[in-house]
Amino acid sequence: MSEPGKYQPYSYFQLMEVSLRELLVEKGVLTEAQIADAVEDMRQRSPERGAQVVARAWVDPGYKRRLLADGTKACEEIGLDVPALRLVVVENTPQTHNMIVCTLCSCYPRMLLGIPPDWYKSRNYRSRAVSEPRAVLEEFGLSIDKNRTIRVHDSTADMRYLVLPMRPAGTEDWSEERLTSIVTRDCMIGVAVPKLS
């Protein structure tokens, strides 16, 4: 237990992380350089990777079919390195809106979207996304027409999920690269939809 007024350099989990890391290095399991590289790798992954996948699917119907059939293979097809990712891509349509949650912890397609936002890991989002998705989406400023169905995907085990949003009207003559600029992280979790700014 911490003593009031006493300087505490590390929290419990920080201390555990440092201890584990130092032990791994000391015992020769990993080197400092390997750990630094892995951290850098994780930091490099950003939602732009997911946006590349979405934009390609928007401009190439054949790619879209392959993406929906096997998400992992389709990522590899466009040169994305996605080790250990088993990806299921779910498509928004005029009839259906999809959203992603992990009620048990915070499973998230990190290989495509990077580090998850804090709200994704919050008890509030995790418990309410499955039981009252429409109210949760309203809080994100997204109102889903009652005539559309909502599919909530609880990633409880080995699969990871990415929402393929609908391509907005007015982008027909846009290049693939320009399209990626409107595909935000939240669009691919399903709590937002792409907008023309």
Place this chain on the structure above:
Amino acid sequence: MKVKSGSDPDFPRFKAGDRVRVRKAYPLGHIRTPYYIRGHRGVIERFCGVFGNPEELAQMRSGEPRQPLYRVRFLQKDVWPAYRGNPEDVVEVEIFQHWLE
């Protein structure tokens, strides 16, 4: 070569469209079947593959026998009696075969 049969735990017993019920059980340990879905009836959306059993893996064991994994689709109005929204709204959950009946 190993012949797959109905008694082989690796063998997927269900296919897309099959109606299933999630076991209503509360064992201790690292369970990837959320509480809220136990005891509910749904439909197999797809078979995802065969994976190490997380209940075993969490105990630092081998994960054998491996378990077929499915995505199961449930109607929200069946899961949450007070659910308001489109009556066809669904929640889809990954569930291992040994939790399905």
